[in-house]
Amino acid sequence: MTTNTATTKTEPVWLEEARRPRWTPEVAEQVVRAWEEEGGTQSAFMRKHGLPRERLRFWTRRREGKEGARTAMTFVPVEVAPAERNKAGREQVEAVQVEVGGVRVRVEEGASQALVERVLRAVKEVEGC
Numbered sequence: 001m002t003t004n005t006a007t008t009k010t011e012p013v014w015l016e017e018a019r020r021p022r023w024t025p026e027v028a029e030q031v032v033r034a035w036e037e038e039g040g041t042q043s044a045f046m047r048k049h050g051l052p053r054e055r056l057r058f059w060t061r062r063r064e065g066k067e068g069a070r071t072a073m074t075f076v077p078v079e080v081a082p083a084e085r086n087k088a089g090r091e092q093v094e095a096v097q098v099e100v101g102g103v104r105v106r107v108e109e110g111a112s113q114a115l116v117e118r119v120l121r122a123v124k125e126v127e128g129c
Contacts, residue, residue, distance in 0.1 A: 023055065028062075031051075095107060
């Protein structure tokens with residue numbers, strides 16, 4: 001019986017290094033980047049590649065900033081649309097609507113910054129953004 005090497009599945013270059021007991025920052029960056037490109041949850045990605053999930057979680061948190069340090073905010077494209085009107089013809093309450101990874105968050109006038117931050121962090125953890 002012969003084996004066709006053309007149909008043998010090849011592993012990503014970073015995977016051999018990622019199977020070692022410790023990751024260098026360079027290997028960690030490759031793994032994190034591969035996970036972000038593939039999408040999905042950290043658990044599913046690490047399970048697929050036979051790696052411990054906790055290690056990816058550690059490195060993503062470390063990349064975000066040590067000991068709870070916040071990452072810098074960046075600007076993203078926005079779409080401005082005319083105000084919606086209710087059935088009585090009055091404008092709806094002022095609000096901002098953010099959609100990330102298929103999750104839509106609507107923040108109405110008067111919401112505190114702390115509340116918005118908590119909601120966005122929760123969305124980020126669930127989505128793995």
